[in-house]
Each structure stands twice: as structure tokens, then as C-alpha cells.
Amino acid sequence: MAEATIPTFMRGKEKIMSLSDAVKTFIKPGTCICPGGFSYTKKPFALAREVIRQDIKDLFVTMNGGASICEFWAAAGLVKLLDTTYIGLEGIQPVAYSVRRSIQDGTIDVEDYSNYGYGLRTVAGRYGWPFAPLMSEFGTSFMDHDTFGKMGLRGKKADGSWIHPSIAPARAAVIEDPFDGWGLRPHAFEGGDGTSNKTNFLEQVRESTAYTGNKGVKVILVPPILPEVTIVLAQRVGELGTTRIEGILGPDAEQAISAKNCIVQTEKVVTEEELRAQPYSNNIAMQYVDAIVEVPYGGFPGQVPYYYDYDWDFWRSYTQINRKDKAEVNAYIKDWVMEDEWTFLSTRPGDGYPTITGTSGLERLFELRADAIYGYKPGLARPL
Amino acid sequence: MERKRMRARITEEDLRLSEHVEPKEAMETWQKIIAAAWDMTIVAVAYNDMRVPLRRVPETLETLGKEVPTVKEEKTLDIIEEEIKTGIRHFSDIVEKAQASKEEMERILRSTWNQRVKIKT
Amino acid sequence: MAVIRATDPKDWTHVDDTEYEAYCKERGIDPEKYTTMELLCIAAARQTYDYSFIFAGTGLPMIGCMMAQHTYAPNALIIMEAGILDPKLIEVPISVSEARGGYMCSTLSNMADTFGTFAQRGFCTFGMLGGAECDKYGNLNSTAMGGYYSKSARDDGKTGPTVRFAGSGGANNIASYADVGLAMMVQEKRRFPEVNEYITSVTGSRGPLGTEEDRYHKGLFRGAGTTIVSDLCIFRSSPETGELEMAEIYPGVDEQLVRENVSWELKTAKDFQPFTTPTHEEIKIARMVCDPNRIYLGRKTKRDLAAEK
Numbered sequence: 028m029a030e031a032t033i034p035t036f037m038r039g040k041e042k043i044m045s046l047s048d049a050v051k052t053f054i055k056p057g058t059c060i061c062p063g064g065f066s067y068t069k070k071p072f073a074l075a076r077e078v079i080r081q082d083i084k085d086l087f088v089t090m091n092g093g094a095s096i097c098e099f100w101a102a103a104g105l106v107k108l109l110d111t112t113y114i115g116l117e118g119i120q121p122v123a124y125s126v127r128r129s130i131q132d133g134t135i136d137v138e139d140y141s142n143y144g145y146g147l148r149t150v151a152g153r154y155g156w157p158f159a160p161l162m163s164e165f166g167t168s169f170m171d172h173d174t175f176g177k178m179g180l181r182g183k184k185a186d187g188s189w190i191h192p193s194i195a196p197a198r199a200a201v202i203e204d205p206f207d208g209w210g211l212r213p214h215a216f217e218g219g220d221g222t223s224n225k226t227n228f229l230e231q232v233r234e235s236t237a238y239t240g241n242k243g244v245k246v247i248l249v250p251p252i253l254p255e256v257t258i259v260l261a262q263r264v265g266e267l268g269t270t271r272i273e274g275i276l277g278p279d280a281e282q283a284i285s286a287k288n289c290i291v292q293t294e295k296v297v298t299e300e301e302l303r304a305q306p307y308s309n310n311i312a313m314q315y316v317d318a319i320v321e322v323p324y325g326g327f328p329g330q331v332p333y334y335y336d337y338d339w340d341f342w343r344s345y346t347q348i349n350r351k352d353k354a355e356v357n358a359y360i361k362d363w364v365m366e367d368e369w370t371f372l373s374t375r376p377g378d379g380y381p382t383i384t385g386t387s388g389l390e391r392l393f394e395l396r397a398d399a400i401y402g403y404k405p406g407l408a409r410p411l
Numbered sequence: 412m413e414r415k416r417m418r419a420r421i422t423e424e425d426l427r428l429s430e431h432v433e434p435k436e437a438m439e440t441w442q443k444i445i446a447a448a449w450d451m452t453i454v455a456v457a458y459n460d461m462r463v464p465l466r467r468v469p470e471t472l473e474t475l476g477k478e479v480p481t482v483k484e485e486k487t488l489d490i491i492e493e494e495i496k497t498g499i500r501h502f503s504d505i506v507e508k509a510q511a512s513k514e515e516m517e518r519i520l521r522s523t524w525n526q527r528v529k530i531k532t
Numbered sequence: 533m534a535v536i537r538a539t540d541p542k543d544w545t546h547v548d549d550t551e552y553e554a555y556c557k558e559r560g561i562d563p564e565k566y567t568t569m570e571l572l573c574i575a576a577a578r579q580t581y582d583y584s585f586i587f588a589g590t591g592l593p594m595i596g597c598m599m600a601q602h603t604y605a606p607n608a609l610i611i612m613e614a615g616i617l618d619p620k621l622i623e624v625p626i627s628v629s630e631a632r633g634g635y636m637c638s639t640l641s642n643m644a645d646t647f648g649t650f651a652q653r654g655f656c657t658f659g660m661l662g663g664a665e666c667d668k669y670g671n672l673n674s675t676a677m678g679g680y681y682s683k684s685a686r687d688d689g690k691t692g693p694t695v696r697f698a699g700s701g702g703a704n705n706i707a708s709y710a711d712v713g714l715a716m717m718v719q720e721k722r723r724f725p726e727v728n729e730y731i732t733s734v735t736g737s738r739g740p741l742g743t744e745e746d747r748y749h750k751g752l753f754r755g756a757g758t759t760i761v762s763d764l765c766i767f768r769s770s771p772e773t774g775e776l777e778m779a780e781i782y783p784g785v786d787e788q789l790v791r792e793n794v795s796w797e798l799k800t801a802k803d804f805q806p807f808t809t810p811t812h813e814e815i816k817i818a819r820m821v822c823d824p825n826r827i828y829l830g831r832k833t834k835r836d837l838a839a840e841k
Contacts, residue, residue, distance in 0.1 A: 220654070324831055
């Protein structure tokens, strides 16, 4: 029998790395990277900051679920391509200003999907499907705009290899439903439809000749996402990579599993035994995790459900900072991340923006501790 | 005897369904047994998930306890106090409810023993 | 006014009057007079009804759906796209993913799952959205103005769009699957063009009903109309043509002002009626229960700022 070689994704405890090593090993200039989390929740900010420290440029960012990490990267001038659904900071800033400015001034090229369209792409990526079926985006401008196509990034080179390994040969495709809309609800069940929707226009849709020229129910097919690296924040990770996410999952599990490599930033590395006592609560199987980085409070200034809340005061001030001159914002963000994460966490929280208590560093971080029952800090002061 | 029976071939007689039998216990009795058994199971399953971290908590607390005499800032002591107070709040709730449950369980054990004696005599 | 579910730990809608007065005094706001944002939030909540499914997008819909839960639709199920179904909103969330929006919800899953399990499967009565631009047939643009393409994909020599907005997020999907699109917007003429240059979300009929340009002929199998709640009036789509018409007008707003602030010849709906002035109770709930920090309610429109001057 041939001697067994241990595949890299089964390397066990070797996966536990320092923040700088994990970033150095997996993220290179031009890497197609997918940041996990959603807006302010469970965003792997420590990894994002390390990317800024190492100044890794020309990133191809593919993401949905809010632009907070992309905002920092765009401010640091690291993003070249963006495959996304939403570039806002939700309730704090409707459009993330650095991302917006970079798209307007030509530094970032962007391709747009809807959230469900992108979500289905992550599902297709997770399950290894060639595509997934989408029933919205019909009748919109998504259907006739394709940035990467116009840039010539889709398809194959003369030698038969993909022009870009993380860009599908088409943005989307439309087919006629071979099942004639049979699976769609409201549906003609005897005695009710099993939905709350009262509108059903399938008959009109069957008459439509849009997109294909033939009559019939249409379905949009979207390609999977195939990022090179996904970065994810999880509250706990076992020492071999078993990952448990508490609170909202967002797009994390699908994106992590879709990627070639996955780096998990965690609040605490624990024994596998601890998480395997209840395996049905775990979200990412061990072989999909390639690097584990333990950074308690590494989700600051975001929120990690049940551990700590977001730093409202930081974001409130940041939206003022990111509207300054581009060079000034760039200098600010590079200065803000400091030389390493521990120095950052003991200096920057509460630093350079007004807070009610005026505390800074770890003291500020402990002020943001969440209530274990609510998942957030009830009564957190959120002045506008 | 039982083992021997289970090793034997299954006969047609074994497969015959029985006639209606009057239950020996009241339905309410079974319902109460099930209710208690299920509730203890729900907690046991949840406990299984915290078994390892709970085992770890005394160790990490001991380590923290040894660190306290080296603390320099009063504000740091405030933070430690705050965290420990929160911990005490949650843990005393757990202890209190667990203690009450355990007492009830012991009462039931005594009661079953009494009932057993009563049935026998 | 309906009270929140009896099973809930506390009666959320009860607000002590002295407490309210003290709050208003501290903030320097008139206890009786509503602001533009409060009006928007109350008007949006009034469009909903109990036992419906409200799929709320980010931004103003966060406060809109919370207001609905605490007033007109206490038993409505709120859906938020990051994976939330039926939360109990105690503090207003600033994101569709944050823990404030996930408290005591029925299930907490992932994004693809929310759209699939709830919206695609047919549990979406109201699609509550915000938008940057809205046209005559209720199409929203939340993507870009001045050409969509970024530099490398453009032919006109410009470096990118004139104004880039946030993009669809879940708005496109919410609008596609909802029975009724319900958008909350600030009304300005440039934000209400006759035809949007970019369509992000089809909340209404998309084009004239019954033509090749309507939503059904493009492949959308649900949706019967739209309600746009602006800071001047409420628009509803005509069931015959799909065109947006003025359906309700706020107290003290001149019809002419509404017409001046859209780019097409605005018709008045057959069942046009004046909007009932927000009640003291509604204003109190909006302020004290939903958003005491005034994260959303404290915002001001351009018209507000001009009026202050």
C-alpha cells in the first residue's frame, strides 16, 4: 500500500496560525477574496486590518452582506475588482463613501447582483452545482449590464484556461422552465396553497416571450461563486477546524465552503471535543478550514453576537472621516490599523472619536460587552 | 431464560397481536412520567453542549484569581468585578434551579421507595 | 390600538405621559407636533395590516416595520434578509443582520435561506423598501445615476457613474416576490423621474399593465401593485394602468407641491382621500418605543432644512 500523504486541508493543529502568517500565506495581490459576516455583525475585522497592514493590493473582492470591510480596503486603496450586491453601511451611511468614490473615480470596477441572486451563487458554490435557479431580477437593468463581460474578463483564453479563474464565463443565463412553473407557489393544491401570497400571474408569465423569444415560464441561472479565499469570523473553532457560529449565520457557511481556502478568525480556539458534543450546532466542517486565527475582540468595531456589541460612536465619527479628501482617508486608515493587532486593540478603541465615558483601549472594549440573553448590549447609547 | 428465548426462531405465536388489555396505570400517571422525563432530557441535551466549557470555567477563573494581585489600575478591577458579577448572576440561577430540581428528584426517589413498600404489603 | 402579543414579557406600547413629556423637553421637541421622518414612519406602518408578512429592507424600513409591529400589525411576521423571521423588536436595528433585529425570532438562518424559504415560497405580503429614485411605474433605482458602468467598462471616457448608490442588496428580490411593494422615500423632483435610467427593483407594474413591458411579461409571477410613501403624500399604482397616482395627501401639504415634485403628469387616484393626521399615541410610540435615540427619526430632509432657514 502506498504511504498516505496528509492533504493540506487535514493538517490538523498546524492550521492554527498567527494573524500575519495566515494573511501572508493565503492572500496575495490580486487574490479573489470573500469577506464573511454582514454589515456590522461578525465581520472578520482583525483579518481585514492585517490585509491593510501588509498592504496587499489589487484585491478582487466578492461579497454580499454590507460593505464595512470593503470600505476599509477601498479607503486603503487595495481593491481593484468588486463583485457585489450592496455597498452601503446600512443605517450608519447609506453608501460606503470610499467604495462609492472609488467606483466614481475609476479605481474600482464593479459588477452587481441582487442579494438572492448572490445568495444562490453561494449555495451553488457550496454544493458544487454548475448553477442555481433564480426567479427575480427579471425586468431589471441587471439583465443587460455586465461589467466583467465588457471588460473581457469572462470566458477562456486561447490555451483553453479561464481568463479569470474566479469569474464565470457569463453573468447569468435565462432558460425556459422545463417543468412549466409547476413548482412555483401559489400552486393548485386541493384545499389551499400553503402560502400567504395572494398574487399569482403564472398564466401571464406563460404567455411571455421575454429573453428567449419563446413562450413559457423563464428561469435565470446564476453561476456559483468560486473565491480563492474566504475570511470568516466565528465565536468558537475546534483545533482541527470544526467551526461554530452563534447568532445570525448570514452568508458565512456558504461562502466559506465555496472557497478554495478559508481563514477563520475566532474569539476562542477550543478542543474539538467541546464542539463535537453537539455536532448539529456546528456550521463549517473541519476540512473546509485552512487556517485558524484566534483574536479575541477581533470583531471590533463590529458586533459579535453574545460577546460584544458594535462601537456605535466609532462608526458615527468614521462616516465623517471617510468623506474627507481621498489621500487623507488613506493616511487615516493606514495609521488607524497600527503595527499589530494587540497594539491596535489596546489603543484604538475609543481613540480619535468622542464617546460618552471617554474610555479607551480594552476598557472601552469591555464597555461594549453584550448581554448573553439578548445577544447585544441593551440600552447601548446610540446618539445620532 | 430471556436470552435463550431471543435466540430462538421467531414463531407464528410470537407474531400474534394481543387482545385489548386494560392499562394498569392511569393515563395521567404515564403523562406525568413522560413530562418529567422529557424535561430532564431537554436539560441533559443542553448540558451536554456546555459540559466541556463548564469543566474549564473553574480553571480559567483560578488563573484569573491568581492574576488579580498583580493588577495595577483600579479601572481594571472594575472590569473584573463587572464580569464576575455577571457570571455570578447567571451561574447562581443555574445552581439554584439545578439544586431545586435535584431536591425534587430525591423526594421522588424516597416516594417511590415508600410506594414500593406499600404495594408489597 | 392593538396591543402587542399577550405572551410577550411586557406591554411594549405603554408609555407613561409624564415620562414622555420629560423626554420631549430634554430633546427640545414638541410633544404634539410630528416631524417628517415620524410622519413617514407612521404612514408606512398604517399601510400594513395584522397577520401579514413584512419583508423589511435596510434603512427606513427598519423603523417602518418596528412601528408596524408596535401599532397596526402586532402579529405580522417581520422578515429580514440576513436570516431573521419574526423577531421581537425592542431596540431599533441599524442593520438587517444585527442582534437587535434577531431577538426572540422564530428561526435565525442564512441569507439564501431567507429569500428561498420565505419569499420565494410565498410568504411575503409587503416588501418594505427604500430607494434613491422612483419612476412613473414604481421602478426603483438604488444602483447608479449617470451611467451604470465603472471606468474599464465604459465607452464615454468618463471615470464612472456620476453618483453611485448602494446597489440592490435584497431590494430587487423583495420587490419581485411581494404581493405589495411598499417603498419609503423622500420626494424630490430629481428622485421621481418619468423613466429610471437603471432599474434595480420592480416594485410596481414596471411598464403599462397589459403590455409587453409589464412585470408579468418580463417573467415575474407575483406582485399586484405598489404603494410609495413619500414625505409629501402616498402614491398607489392604478390597478388598470399600473401608473403611480396620488392616493393620499398629508395634512397641510399643497397638491401643487406634490405635482411639482414628480417628473410626469400626476393623476389623482379614484379613491383619493386625505391622510388622517398622526395621533398623539402614534407619535408617542414612534418616539418612546421605537426610536428614543432618534437614529432614524432625528433625520432631516432637504425640505426640512430649508424650512428651518
